Amino acid sequence: MANNNLAQYQEQLDEKVSRLNTLLGEFSAPALSVFPSSPEHYRMRAEFRVWHEGDDLFHIMFNQQTKEKYRVETFPPASEGINRAMVELLDLIRPNEILRRKLFQIDYLSALSGEMVISLLYHRQLDSDWENHALRLKESLSQFFPAVSIIGRARKQKVIIGNDFVIERLPVNGREFVFKHIENSFTQPNAKVNCSMIEWALDCVKPLSGDLLEMYCGAGNFSIPLAIHFDNVIGTEIAKPSVNAAQYNIEHNNLDNVKIVRLAAEEFTQAMRGERTFSRLEGIELSDYNFTTVLVDPPRAGLDIDSLKMIQDYDNIVYISCNPETLADNLKVLCTTHNVVKTALFDQFPFTHHIEAGVLLSRK
Numbered sequence: 001m002a003n004n005n006l007a008q009y010q011e012q013l014d015e016k017v018s019r020l021n022t023l024l025g026e027f028s029a030p031a032l033s034v035f036p037s038s039p040e041h042y043r044m045r046a047e048f049r050v051w052h053e054g055d056d057l058f059h060i061m062f063n064q065q066t067k068e069k070y071r072v073e074t075f076p077p078a079s080e081g082i083n084r085a086m087v088e089l090l091d092l093i094r095p096n097e098i099l100r101r102k103l104f105q106i107d108y109l110s111a112l113s114g115e116m117v118i119s120l121l122y123h124r125q126l127d128s129d130w131e132n133h134a135l136r137l138k139e140s141l142s143q144f145f146p147a148v149s150i151i152g153r154a155r156k157q158k159v160i161i162g163n164d165f166v167i168e169r170l171p172v173n174g175r176e177f178v179f180k181h182i183e184n185s186f187t188q189p190n191a192k193v194n195c196s197m198i199e200w201a202l203d204c205v206k207p208l209s210g211d212l213l214e215m216y217c218g219a220g221n222f223s224i225p226l227a228i229h230f231d232n233v234i235g236t237e238i239a240k241p242s243v244n245a246a247q248y249n250i251e252h253n254n255l256d257n258v259k260i261v262r263l264a265a266e267e268f269t270q271a272m273r274g275e276r277t278f279s280r281l282e283g284i285e286l287s288d289y290n291f292t293t294v295l296v297d298p299p300r301a302g303l304d305i306d307s308l309k310m311i312q313d314y315d316n317i318v319y320i321s322c323n324p325e326t327l328a329d330n331l332k333v334l335c336t337t338h339n340v341v342k343t344a345l346f347d348q349f350p351f352t353h354h355i356e357a358g359v360l361l362s363r364k
C-alpha cells in the first residue's frame with residue numbers, strides 16, 4: 001500500500017470521525033472509540049460484471065463519475081483469497097466455451113477460514129454439460145482453495161457444486177466462533193472490523209445480566225457471542241436463509257440459551273405488546289423472559305416508530321447502525337428515556353463515505 005493511499009485512508013477516517021461526532025454531539029455523547037480497518041484486503045465479498053472481447057474475457061467495474069467501464073485484474077479492497085481466485089478462475093474459464101458462454105457476472109464470497117463460494121451468473125439455462133465442466137473447474141481450483149464451491153445461476157435456476165455457503169471462523173476475544181455465511185444473504189462485509197464490533201458489543205454487555213433481546217439478528221452475528229453474558233437470548237430476523245443459518249450457528253457453537261425466531265421487527269413488537277400471536281413463537285413464552293437489554297442492528301432505514309418505542313422498555317440498548325442519519329433520528333426518541341454512555345465508529349467501509357456506528361444507551 002503506497003504511503004499516499006495510507007494518508008488518504010487516514011484523512012477519510014478523520015472526516016468520518018468528525019461527521020459522526022457532529023451528529024452525536026446533540027446527545028451529549030461521550031468520546032468515540034474508533035476501530036480502523038486494514039486499508040487493503042478487508043472485504044470478504046466482491047461482485048464483478050464480466051466483459052467478453054474476442055477470445056478475451058475479464059472482470060470490469062464502472063467509474064462512478066463517468067459511468068465508463070474499466071478492466072479489473074485484481075481488486076485490493078477484496079480479501080487476498082478473492083484476488084487470487086480472480087486470476088486463477090479467469091485463466092480456467094477463458095479457454096472453456098461451455099463455462100464462458102453468456103457469463104455476465106461473477107460473485108465471490110470468502111471467509112477468514114479460507115473457504116470460498118464463487119457464483120457464476122449466466123444469460124442462458126445451464127445443462128448437464130455445464131455441470132460437468134463446473135465440477136472440473138471446482139477440482140482445478142481446489143489445488144489453490146481446498147474448500148471452494150461453484151454456484152451456477154440463470155433465470156429460475158441455481159446449480160450448486162459443493163455448498164452455497166462458507167463456514168467462517170471468527171476470533172473474538174481469543175475465542176473462535178463458527179458461522180455459516182450463506183451466499184446472497186446479509187453478512188458483515190469486513191470480517192476483521194466485524195470482530196471489533198462484536199468485541200465492543202461484548203464490552204458493553206459485560207457488566208449486565210438477565211436476558212437479551214436482539215432484533216435484526218441476521219445469522220446470529222451478535223446474539224451468539226453475546227450469549228455467554230446472558231441467561232437467555234432471543235433473536236428475531238426476517239430473512240429465512242439467515243434464520244436457518246442462525247440455527248446451524250447456535251448448534252455448532254454449542255449454545256443452549258439462544259433462540260432465533262423468524263419475525264419482522266414490526267411483528268415482534270406486536271407480539272411483545274400482546275397485539276398479535278404468531279405460530280412461529282410457539283413454545284416461547286415472552287412474558288417469562290427477563291429482558292434487561294436489547295441489541296438492534298437495523299438496515300439503513302433505522303427502526304420504525306413502534307419498535308423504537310418498544311425498545312425504550314429496556315434498561316440497556318445497544319444500537320449498531322449503518323446509517324448515522326437514521327441513527328440520529330432514532331436517538332432523538334431514545335434519548336427522552338435513555339442516556340448515551342458509549343459510542344464507537346467501526347470503519348466497515350474504507351474509502352467510501354459510509355459510517356458504521358455503535359451506541360450504548362442506559363435508562364435515565
Ligand SMILES: C[S@@+](CC[C@H](N)C(=O)[O-])C[C@H]1O[C@@H](n2cnc3c(N)ncnc32)[C@H](O)[C@@H]1O
Nearest residue numbers: 186216217218221237238239264265297298299
Ligand atoms: C444490517 S443487517 C444486520 C444483521 C446482523 N446483525 C449481522 O451483524 O450480521 C440487518 C438485518 O435485518 C434484517 N431485516 C431487514 N428488515 C427487517 C425487518 N423489518 N424485521 C426484521 N429483520 C429485518 C435483514 O435481513 C438483515 O439480516
